[in-house]
Amino acid sequence: xxxxxxKPIEEIMESVRPYxxxxxxxxxxxxxVCAAGGRKxxxxxxxxxxxxxxxxxxxxxxxxxxxxxxCDPEYVEELVSAINQAEAVLSMACGCGVQExxxxxxxxxxxxxxxxxxxxxSERQGVWAERxxxxxxxxxxxxxxxxxxxxxxxxLLNGPCGGSTRGKxxxxxxxxxAWQLIWDRLKALGLEKRYEDIMPAKDxxxxxxxxxxxxxxxxxxx
Amino acid sequence: xxxxxxxxxxxxxxxxxxxxxDMAGSMRRCYPPNVHILRVPCSGKVDAIHIMKAxxxxxxxxxxxxxxxxxxxxxxxxxxxxxxxxxxKKLLDEIGVGGDRLEMIxxxxxxxxxxxxxxxxxxxxxxxxxxxxxxGAAQAKQKVAAG
Numbered sequence: 001x002x003x004x005x006x007k008p009i010e011e012i013m014e015s016v017r018p019y020x021x022x023x024x025x026x027x028x029x030x031x032x033v034c035a036a037g038g039r040k041x042x043x044x045x046x047x048x049x050x051x052x053x054x055x056x057x058x059x060x061x062x063x064x065x066x067x068x069x070x071c072d073p074e075y076v077e078e079l080v081s082a083i084n085q086a087e088a089v090l091s092m093a094c095g096c097g098v099q100e101x102x103x104x105x106x107x108x109x110x111x112x113x114x115x116x117x118x119x120x121x122s123e124r125q126g127v128w129a130e131r132x133x134x135x136x137x138x139x140x141x142x143x144x145x146x147x148x149x150x151x152x153x154x155x156l157l158n159g160p161c162g163g164s165t166r167g168k169x170x171x172x173x174x175x176x177x178a179w180q181l182i183w184d185r186l187k188a189l190g191l192e193k194r195y196e197d198i199m200p201a202k203d204x205x206x207x208x209x210x211x212x213x214x215x216x217x218x219x220x221x222x
Numbered sequence: 223x224x225x226x227x228x229x230x231x232x233x234x235x236x237x238x239x240x241x242x243x244d245m246a247g248s249m250r251r252c253y254p255p256n257v258h259i260l261r262v263p264c265s266g267k268v269d270a271i272h273i274m275k276a277x278x279x280x281x282x283x284x285x286x287x288x289x290x291x292x293x294x295x296x297x298x299x300x301x302x303x304x305x306x307x308x309x310x311k312k313l314l315d316e317i318g319v320g321g322d323r324l325e326m327i328x329x330x331x332x333x334x335x336x337x338x339x340x341x342x343x344x345x346x347x348x349x350x351x352x353x354x355x356x357x358g359a360a361q362a363k364q365k366v367a368a369g
Contacts, residue, residue: 009316040271044313047274052317054278054356 001030001121002094003128004037004114009048015111016049016090020059023086024049024113025079025101026066027093034128036114037092039066045092045113070097076104083108119150136206136213142194144185149202151178157199228282228348230257232341233272235265237295238331239287245334253341264288265326266299273310277319280357283348285325287337293330300328319355323348 006012016022024046032038046062053060063082067075070093079101083089088109091098094116102110118130133150139157140147149155153171160179163170167180186195204210234240240261246253262268265288276284286307288300304326311321325344329336 009313040269043271044274047271047278048313048317051274051278051319051356055318 001033001119001128002096003034003117003120004031004094005117006036006041006045006092006114007112009052012045012049012090012111012113013052016060016088019087021061021063021085021087022049023063023065023079023082023089025070025089025091025093025097026064027070027091027097028066028068031093031114033122035126037094042066042092045090067093067097069093070100073100073104076100079105134207135202135204136210137203139199142197142199143182144189144191144194146178146181146185148178148182151176151181155202157202159195226349226353228256228345228353229280230254230283230285230341230345230348231276231281232257232259233262233265233268233284233286234259235267235288235295235300236261236263238289238293239265239327239329239337241331242287242329242333242337245332246338247334249334251334251338253338254345256345257341264294264296264299265303266294266296266301268303268306270306270310270313273307273324274313277314277323277354277356280354282351282354283323283325283344285327285340285344287327287329287340290328290330320351323351323354 024042026032026037026039026042028038031041035041042064046064050060050062063086065079065082067078069075070091076097079089083105086108088111089101089105090111090113091101092113093101094114095112098110098112102108119132119134120128120130123129130150132147135149139149148157152160153169153175154161156179160177161170164177164180167177169175169177183195186192232239232243234243240259243259265286268286273284273286286303288303289295291300294300307324307326311324313321314324315321327340327344329340
């Protein structure tokens with residue numbers, strides 16, 4: 001999922017302080033799973049903002065809505081009924097959702113309430129870790145299911161660097177050395193031989209390095 | 223000027239804290255009338271939003287009372303409650319209401335005395351902290367308007 005974390009309240013307040021009526025929109029997908037911007041978090045942020053306004057002797061009217069997703073125009077359209085009463089929109093979705101709302105409602109100021117972090121998976125409840133960098137040319141089949149782009153600090157493609165110590169990365173004792181993980185995995189699969197296959201220099205044009213990307217499915221696009 | 227009487231909301235789990243409160247009653251052991259008890263099946267039922275709404279509606283102090291560590295009727299509900307209380311304390315600090323207005327308290331069903339003592343101590347702590355700042359600005363405005 002795309003992971004995110006709520007911005008500090010003070011930073012959110014800087015965005016909404018000039019307004020008295022806002023539309024606070026959550027998202028039922030990724031940010032719900034990582035407990036950053038789902039229905040529950042919308043309720044909490046609404047209460048927190050209203051209390052902050054009350055402390056300053058002002059009233060903040062918050063309309064709370066949680067869409068199924070904010071990255072599809074069909075769902076963003078559901079905001080039409082509530083948008084006119086709001087002076088501004090505060091979105092708890094990832095950057096994709098915030099932009100889709102801004103695109104649809106060009107005349108309304110839209111603010112992000114979370115910082116979008118990374119594409120990751122749950123290690124256990126409450127802990128999410130980066131797993132994919134969207135490089136556009138997946139090599140997971142060659143590395144036993146461990147991604148050297150996302151999980152190696154240096155994005156090395158042919159084994160660890162000299163900083164790999166007791167299975168940990170030199171940048172941080174809590175970060176696993178991806179290549180240690182890859183080696184262990186290939187060994188468990190009986191595929192040690194694959195370790196010696198050289199991966200050539202990566203063509204980064206398929207990644208964000210090649211510019212903002214787009215997928216067009218001719219059979220689906222009307 | 224009336225002395226400040228804090229409004230305290232106590233989320234009490236049915237199996238331990240609420241029964242301890244009942245025990246305090248049976249023992250005729252007094253505790254401040256400021257404490258408003260809300261019975262929940264388990265302290266783990268209390269969600270962050272319940273606590274936030276209590277403060278938003280004007281409570282000066284809130285505590286969540288559950289079973290002793292390891293004794294939760296529902297295995298680990300009290301541990302979840304403790305983690306949630308810690309999270310909301312931080313949020314309350316962030317918005318300037320103050321995390322010290324919120325506590326997690328544990329006790330067993332037979333601890334009527336402990337219920338009464340913690341209720342009194344918490345009430346006094348909140349009395350010293352003063353009214354919930356969320357009410358403060360509105361009240362100050364009213365005072366100014368009244369002349």
